[in-house]
Amino acid sequence: MTTEYSGSGDLHRSLELLWRRGERPTRGPKPGLTLDKIIIAAIEVADAEGLEALSMRKVAAKLGVGTMSLYRYVPGKSELLDLMLDHVVKIPGELSAEGSQHWRAFLEADARGHWQLCLDHQWYPFVDQTRPLLGPNGLRGVEYAVGQLSATGLSDQELIMLISVVSNFVEATARTYISELQAEKRTGVSNDEFWAAQEPVLVEAMNSGEFPTMAQLSEDTFWFTHEQVFEFGLQRLLDGFEAFIESR
Incomplete structure (x- = not known):
């Protein structure tokens, strides 16, 4: 899988488009075509x-227009990706309208929303956003999160690090889950079939006496879902942050 990077195109043009500054096409507009429709x-x-x-050609075909007409609105795929990333992180209206929540309740809801975003848009957690290009939706999300967490008493840096740690956990766990789904689709071998094929070798290994600790594990030790891993990890992360916050 080829890694895509945020902010890898024309930074100035991406920022103009993200913040809707100079978004008009450079030549005469095509009726019915808008930047939002392209995104x-x-x-x-x-x-x-x-x-x-994803390609400009496929996007144009989906819209029923010529490929070159898209370039009057967005320079290319890299800038379009920046717009896509900001579009999918838009805070739902009902969430942004809510008042202040306890910080843990907020982080739980936010992490689950982030998890669902990754499952709905399975390409999203695979984009390298080490150098994120902040658009209005992304910035509103940070603004909302900082506001919800301000009562924790953490420093400004600690607040941002807290948000980053939870976000990184969600996306890393989602990548593992999605990679498994993609492996099933790519190979035609289900996850159950994959592990069943290894069972005879693993049983022999457990009976060899070379792995006594693992041989004593219960049969259902590895019978858990990615959703369970996500929930378990999220709660343990929040337990740790709760202890840290209460110690201040």
């Missing part, structure tokens, strides 16, 4: 076929 169509292509399949 939504691109997301639909990526959701259905993966980010590697």
